[in-house]
Amino acid sequence: MTEDRLSRRDVLGAAGVIAAGAAFMGLGGALPRAEAKAAEMEKWPWPYVKLDPAETAELAYNEWYRVFCGAAVISSVFSQLKNKVGEPYASFPSDAFIFLEGGMSGWGTICGSNAGANIVTNLIIGPRTSGSETGMLMGSEMLQWYSDAELPTFNPKEPKVKVEMPRTVSNSPLCHISVGKWMKAADKSLGSPERRDRCARVTGSVAYHLVELLNDWKDGKYQTKGTIPSKSYGITAQSNCTECHGSNVPTPPSAKKI
Amino acid sequence: MTEDRLSRRDVLGAAGVIAAGAAFMGLGGALPRAEAKAAEMEKWPWPYVKLDPAETAELAYNEWYRVFCGAAVISSVFSQLKNKVGEPYASFPSDAFIFLEGGMSGWGTICGSNAGANIVTNLIIGPRTSGSETGMLMGSEMLQWYSDAELPTFNPKEPKVKVEMPRTVSNSPLCHISVGKWMKAADKSLGSPERRDRCARVTGSVAYHLVELLNDWKDGKYQTKGTIPSKSYGITAQSNCTECHGSNVPTPPSAKKI
Numbered sequence: 001m002t003e004d005r006l007s008r009r010d011v012l013g014a015a016g017v018i019a020a021g022a023a024f025m026g027l028g029g030a031l032p033r034a035e036a037k038a039a040e041m042e043k044w045p046w047p048y049v050k051l052d053p054a055e056t057a058e059l060a061y062n063e064w065y066r067v068f069c070g071a072a073v074i075s076s077v078f079s080q081l082k083n084k085v086g087e088p089y090a091s092f093p094s095d096a097f098i099f100l101e102g103g104m105s106g107w108g109t110i111c112g113s114n115a116g117a118n119i120v121t122n123l124i125i126g127p128r129t130s131g132s133e134t135g136m137l138m139g140s141e142m143l144q145w146y147s148d149a150e151l152p153t154f155n156p157k158e159p160k161v162k163v164e165m166p167r168t169v170s171n172s173p174l175c176h177i178s179v180g181k182w183m184k185a186a187d188k189s190l191g192s193p194e195r196r197d198r199c200a201r202v203t204g205s206v207a208y209h210l211v212e213l214l215n216d217w218k219d220g221k222y223q224t225k226g227t228i229p230s231k232s233y234g235i236t237a238q239s240n241c242t243e244c245h246g247s248n249v250p251t252p253p254s255a256k257k258i
Numbered sequence: 259m260t261e262d263r264l265s266r267r268d269v270l271g272a273a274g275v276i277a278a279g280a281a282f283m284g285l286g287g288a289l290p291r292a293e294a295k296a297a298e299m300e301k302w303p304w305p306y307v308k309l310d311p312a313e314t315a316e317l318a319y320n321e322w323y324r325v326f327c328g329a330a331v332i333s334s335v336f337s338q339l340k341n342k343v344g345e346p347y348a349s350f351p352s353d354a355f356i357f358l359e360g361g362m363s364g365w366g367t368i369c370g371s372n373a374g375a376n377i378v379t380n381l382i383i384g385p386r387t388s389g390s391e392t393g394m395l396m397g398s399e400m401l402q403w404y405s406d407a408e409l410p411t412f413n414p415k416e417p418k419v420k421v422e423m424p425r426t427v428s429n430s431p432l433c434h435i436s437v438g439k440w441m442k443a444a445d446k447s448l449g450s451p452e453r454r455d456r457c458a459r460v461t462g463s464v465a466y467h468l469v470e471l472l473n474d475w476k477d478g479k480y481q482t483k484g485t486i487p488s489k490s491y492g493i494t495a496q497s498n499c500t501e502c503h504g505s506n507v508p509t510p511p512s513a514k515k516i
Contacts, residue, residue, distance in 0.1 A: 230364030
């Protein structure tokens, strides 16, 4: 991925313009309400306090049965931070992300729990324009972790479906692949209570690991394993080309000088 | 997808509890600041005024060069509504969604412009728990439109790269497939200015059609074409199984009674 990067000078320059504008208008700490609120949500990193991974996973598991995978990961983290910190978590509309279910409205694209985890890391740590790539790289690390893990790694204290839950490796962050491999291994349908509970436990698993990484970051000891795969493959892609393409992996048009 | 649905009674019941709580506390219009802000962002639908599709597409095209596909679609709509309406658009942290670039941090999953469009429809119209499925179904319609369209459909007034832009049909909402088919047809690399401008124009194309649908919805004449594919295929999926599976499409485990 060879996108333009905002330089640190650009970012600081823009911040300076805003500060100068506020000073010129004599507003000081009394920006108009809308601008003050916007500034609160777009001031990164958002204040974070360490959370208990197991407790977060329990919340995410139970929230799945209300708002499904994506919104459940977001709300499991943000509902606690709303109580412990307040804003900007209190204002964020987590429930709007129910549509992430089933890989976005049942289309089987990115697993909603992965999308939710990326929304959380990028909202808390901030986007590249805030001066750090850590939020994006931590999100990417979550996608790789999800692809490699025997999921679900988390089992709730009081499972709604009491079974020995089969575990599978997706080798992909996509819902269609992850759910499909599990359904095949478990021989259970999409509408079965076992499949539903499997996805609720996967949601808990993702929330658990997400909070482990965020806690490390808060402690200043987070070393990212996240990568931007498009930088290596000449196309936006997962790293396991042959799983879908077999032995006939296309060669992307080679890089040309700009 | 056979997920549990919150009944209308549940939703109205919850609203009633909130209203009763506010009345009991004698707060009326003076809820504590955090709760008031949260209520503003989670009160659906968000106030919408009709926008000009062509103007929105120009904004999205140019924003691509700042924040890439996903955040550009969001900001092209929300920046205008911030000026015309104010809250809750002014507070929403659009820039946090830069990570949607390249199908989420370069992984090639859902095209960021599709993810951005779904975030917009679900934030404005609201999630299922607000009493309507229209936001989700309009988002799903965008995924199908994107899959079927000869993209890019939009050409900017002042293109940053002055070329006759090749157009391709992705038959998929995924970045890897959409970008890959275009790169093959155009024989251009991922890092080329032409590929970059193609994705900026696709972003404009998505923003254009998104606003057409939202304007219809505002006028009360929106009839959704959106579907939830998992309801038909026994798995979360696109509808064109053979494109990836060839003639060997697996049969999902059959539905079992719960």
